[in-house]
């Protein structure tokens with residue numbers, strides 16, 4: 001961006017000096033002029049207006065604000081874990097300037113009334129810009145939730161094998177007919193549908209057959225079940241296959257969540273849909289798919305998020321443009337809820353606090 005000396009009256013509000021500025025075209029050592037909450041100049045300070053305030057950023061990178069697209073802030077309903085104020089404050093501390101909030105709180109924003117009530121409750125508490133998902137459960141509510149400002153509609157096409165929180169049974173849309181009707185309504189409203197996919201019956205059968213029914217439920221067994229593709233695995237890919245087909249049939253734009261924890265078959269399905277079919281589909285991949293391995297996960301046991309099935313394939317998928325968004329899910333729980341996972345990992349919630357560390361850790 002060039003500074004336009006005729007446009008900015010001196011002094012400006014803030015001059016950030018000495019940092020390395022990253023822009024879409026590259027990065028360079030430069031100073032940054034900010035006025036009225038807008039960047040009004042990038043260059044060397046000698047050529048920029050004087051600042052009322054100066055910030056020394058020597059040795060630091062200056063980046064655009066990060067968007068965190070997968071925040072499970074716990075308001076309303078679960079504010080013993082976190083509220084919208086503390087969650088967005090942590091995000092701001094990590095360089096995140098926009099958060100997109102998920103739906104599995106209580107009451108769920110699956111009706112216009114619940115969606116509006118949630119927004120009125122959380123908006124005054126937000127420390128960064130934010131958007132809200134609407135909950136995809138009732139086809140008749142989708143249009144009004146979209147018109148009320150939902151950025152997208154979230155569907156849980158899943159239930160936990162033991163119905164453990166946060167895969168709340170009443171939010172699960174495992175009936176493809178119902179999912180299709182939500183797709184139709186979303187297509188008509190022109191809103192994107194984001195789906196956490198699964199093939200719940202398959203997943204449940206495999207998990208019970210090899211683990212829960214045999215009493216092998218500790219953290220090691222759970223990690224094995226994940227590595228085999230039973231927990232967060234092949235069922236997700238099978239669910240994605242059905243969903244891609246129905247989304248195309250309904251003409252809805254599909255946003256695929258959790259690409260990073262799915263086996264690599266998911267990358268192939270997305271590659272085919274995007275390249276061969278020209279379908280409007282987006283993928284959201286967890287950074288864990290590139291950065292975590294089982295050895296790291298074992299150190300923190302039930303407090304971990306999952307790790308990469310194949311980091312090489314994940315990096316290649318990123319290079320190929322298969323995922324459109326990289327994220328690290330923010331889904332905090334209390335220590336008391338998670339600690340028993342060392343003994344029984346199939347009965348506790350999955351998730352970590354990452355509204356801040358999503359960026360700092362990478």
Ligand SMILES: [Zn+2]
Nearest residue numbers: 070072102329
């Ligand atoms: Zn999530």
